[in-house]
Amino acid sequence: MKLVTFIHQDRERIGAVDDHGRIIDLNRAYAAYLKEVEGNSDSEAWAPVVLGGDMVEFLRHGQKSLDAARRALAHVATKANGRSGIALERRQVRLLAPVPRPGALISAGKNFSDHVAEMSSRKGPGYPVAFLKLPGTVIGPEDDVPYPPEVKNLDYEVELAVIIGKPCADVLAEEALSYIAGYAAFNDLSARDVIRGENKTGIHLMGKSFPGFAPMGPHLVTADEIPDPQNLKLCLKVNGETRQDSNLSYMIFKIREMIAYWSQMGLNPGDVLTTGTPRGVAAGRKPDQTPWWLKPGDLVEAEVEKIGCLRNRIVPE
Amino acid sequence: MRLFLGSVESFLPHQTRIYTDVDGKLIDLNPAYATYLTRVQGKHSSACELAACYFPPTITAFLERGEQAQEALNEAVALVRAGGGDDLCGPAGEKLAYDPKEVRLVPPLQNPEKSFVIGFSDKARIEAMPKAEIPTGFYKLPQTFVTTGAPVVWPKFSEAVDADACLALVIGKAGRRISPEKAWEHVAGVTLLIDVTARDINKREGLTTNNLLGKNFPSSTSLGPGVLLTHARKDIEALDIELSLDGAVKQKFSLSDGVFTVEQIIARYSVLGIKPGDFLAIGASMTLRGDRLENPVPLKIGSTLRCSSPAIGELAHRVVSAGGTRR
Numbered sequence: 001m002k003l004v005t006f007i008h009q010d011r012e013r014i015g016a017v018d019d020h021g022r023i024i025d026l027n028r029a030y031a032a033y034l035k036e037v038e039g040n041s042d043s044e045a046w047a048p049v050v051l052g053g054d055m056v057e058f059l060r061h062g063q064k065s066l067d068a069a070r071r072a073l074a075h076v077a078t079k080a081n082g083r084s085g086i087a088l089e090r091r092q093v094r095l096l097a098p099v100p101r102p103g104a105l106i107s108a109g110k111n112f113s114d115h116v117a118e119m120s121s122r123k124g125p126g127y128p129v130a131f132l133k134l135p136g137t138v139i140g141p142e143d144d145v146p147y148p149p150e151v152k153n154l155d156y157e158v159e160l161a162v163i164i165g166k167p168c169a170d171v172l173a174e175e176a177l178s179y180i181a182g183y184a185a186f187n188d189l190s191a192r193d194v195i196r197g198e199n200k201t202g203i204h205l206m207g208k209s210f211p212g213f214a215p216m217g218p219h220l221v222t223a224d225e226i227p228d229p230q231n232l233k234l235c236l237k238v239n240g241e242t243r244q245d246s247n248l249s250y251m252i253f254k255i256r257e258m259i260a261y262w263s264q265m266g267l268n269p270g271d272v273l274t275t276g277t278p279r280g281v282a283a284g285r286k287p288d289q290t291p292w293w294l295k296p297g298d299l300v301e302a303e304v305e306k307i308g309c310l311r312n313r314i315v316p317e
Numbered sequence: 318m319r320l321f322l323g324s325v326e327s328f329l330p331h332q333t334r335i336y337t338d339v340d341g342k343l344i345d346l347n348p349a350y351a352t353y354l355t356r357v358q359g360k361h362s363s364a365c366e367l368a369a370c371y372f373p374p375t376i377t378a379f380l381e382r383g384e385q386a387q388e389a390l391n392e393a394v395a396l397v398r399a400g401g402g403d404d405l406c407g408p409a410g411e412k413l414a415y416d417p418k419e420v421r422l423v424p425p426l427q428n429p430e431k432s433f434v435i436g437f438s439d440k441a442r443i444e445a446m447p448k449a450e451i452p453t454g455f456y457k458l459p460q461t462f463v464t465t466g467a468p469v470v471w472p473k474f475s476e477a478v479d480a481d482a483c484l485a486l487v488i489g490k491a492g493r494r495i496s497p498e499k500a501w502e503h504v505a506g507v508t509l510l511i512d513v514t515a516r517d518i519n520k521r522e523g524l525t526t527n528n529l530l531g532k533n534f535p536s537s538t539s540l541g542p543g544v545l546l547t548h549a550r551k552d553i554e555a556l557d558i559e560l561s562l563d564g565a566v567k568q569k570f571s572l573s574d575g576v577f578t579v580e581q582i583i584a585r586y587s588v589l590g591i592k593p594g595d596f597l598a599i600g601a602s603m604t605l606r607g608d609r610l611e612n613p614v615p616l617k618i619g620s621t622l623r624c625s626s627p628a629i630g631e632l633a634h635r636v637v638s639a640g641g642t643r644r
Binding site for chain 2: 103104106109110125127129130131132134135136148150170198199202203204205206209210211261262264265266268
């Protein structure tokens with residue numbers, strides 16, 4: 001399933017993309033299923049109890065909400081035509097990030113050997129490196145990124161977002177993939193000049209977390225559709241020109257190892273881990289990085305094979 | 318005035334209410350204000366709706382309501398003071414005044430977007446670190462928050478856990494790129510924060526200028542017990558904050574000892590935008606004074622950790638083992 005969060009008639013809703021590319025409103029579709037198949041006379045009140053009102057709640061309900069969503073989709077696949085509000089055309093809705101408000105957003109650093117080399121930074125240590133991006137910086141596939149006037153060197157980083165589906169603490173790497181709800185494309189936007197300033201005295205926080213610095217989407221592909229998340233191509237284009245082109249197989253700490261390590265702090269449904277980025281970022285260009293930095297007007301496309309392509313435009317703030 | 322967030326036994330645990338303390342009792346402000354509206358203003362039909370609007374289930378939402386909610390608070394408290402404690406009840410006869418031990422407190426701020434601790438900036442450290450020209454902050458995940466009474470759980474992955482006392486400036490008015498001159502207008506009050514750190518992990522993460530596992534495990538952030546509402550700069554700067562371990566004072570500071578001013582800190586971090594319910598916590602690490610003080614304070618399993626400031630209250634915790642075997 002491809003799950004989405006969207007705005008329709010000014011309300012935030014959860015949905016799934018059907019075979020025709022339409023957006024199925026899951027709460028309305030499941031209410032129709034409950035009424036028409038199970039004869040539930042109070043179906044509109046029941047549907048959100050089972051599915052949850054937003055994506056984090058949906059994920060928290062685990063297998064129960066996934067099963068309900070599948071039943072709802074199968075039901076409306078034959079009967080949705082002509083019913084208002086259940087199957088929506090793509091242009092009728094505004095897509096948000098599939099998880100618009102993750103509990104925690106943990107982004108790996110120094111996790112592709114080619115990227116570590118291009119940044120001329122010290123080799124990564126023998127344990128996973130990551131930092132927190134502010135969850136409030138997440139934006140969706142239809143949002144623009146405001147270019148902050150404080151920033152001189154704005155960089156892109158295509159990554160895979162791994163969305164946690166079950167509470168996990170101290171899990172083993174061998175079992176870690178079973179805690180994943182699904183995947184989305186992700187762009188870890190970074191203000192390199194701000195980060196350099198912060199690193200002088202401490203840790204970087206602001207340089208990764210200006211408003212809109214975490215585009216995610218366009219949808220969440222459920223884990224059952226991606227048997228091997230470790231072997232997917234990653235690609236990033238700026239104004240149609242390829243800047244990053246790699247594969248998740250080059251990750252230093254694999255997805256399962258990242259989940260095992262970060263589960264030591266306790267992870268919850270709706271928390272998001274991102275994989276780190278491969279080579280090709282602006283900061284790694286030699287000898288002169290100037291032409292490579294993002295600027296207002298640029299269209300950035302971050303694509304992960306089998307997951308989807310995320311397009312965001314950089315606009316003046 | 319101080320605001321607390323909590324629930325009582327007759328409510329479900331997630332059904333929180335805002336309380337304030339009057340004469341040793343915690344007053345449930347939602348029915349207290351409804352009582353004010355019915356008794357004093359004669360508004361019978363809309364009293365409960367208005368009370369729910371000004372005293373919603375979170376302090377953050379109360380702060381978002383701005384000055385009108387502040388006035389409603391003053392009116393509710395004036396009524397309680399005049400009406401005298403136990404006899405007073407809500408419009409439907411519900412209980413208003415609780416014994417503090419009847420209310421299960423939760424962290425006063427539940428899910429801030431910006432929950433920053435400003436660190437690495439004390440005079441002592443600056444001598445060793447001459448490059449510290451800007452305050453450096455880090456983010457504490459809301460899922461790590463606990464409040465007074467909850468145990469601080471020693472994480473399995475660490476051999477060295479310590480604590481720092483902080484004073485958190487609670488934001489009451491949204492803004493972005495706030496000038497130093499206007500900084501104080503955005504402060505609604507203060508609360509206490511204990512920043513618990515797995516120092517061995519933190520040192521290791523510092524090598525890559527990161528700050529994650531060592532600062533963000535369950536119970537690594539104690540917040541509360543309540544929010545002292547005031548934006549009077551002089552009052553806030555005069556607050557003395559103390560951290561003690563097993564009764565011995567280990568840290569003592571006030572904001573007037575700070576290397577960076579509140580104005581500088583708000584000006585810098587408001588570049589990202591701040592809004593009601595966010596906080597910027599300024600640590601003891603920034604303001605250390607005295608010769609018997611430790612920075613940070615190493616913890617031991619079984620110890621009692623307290624952070625207090627008379628006007629705000631006290632955070633008290635037992636340090637307990639996570640159980641199980643170390644990985």
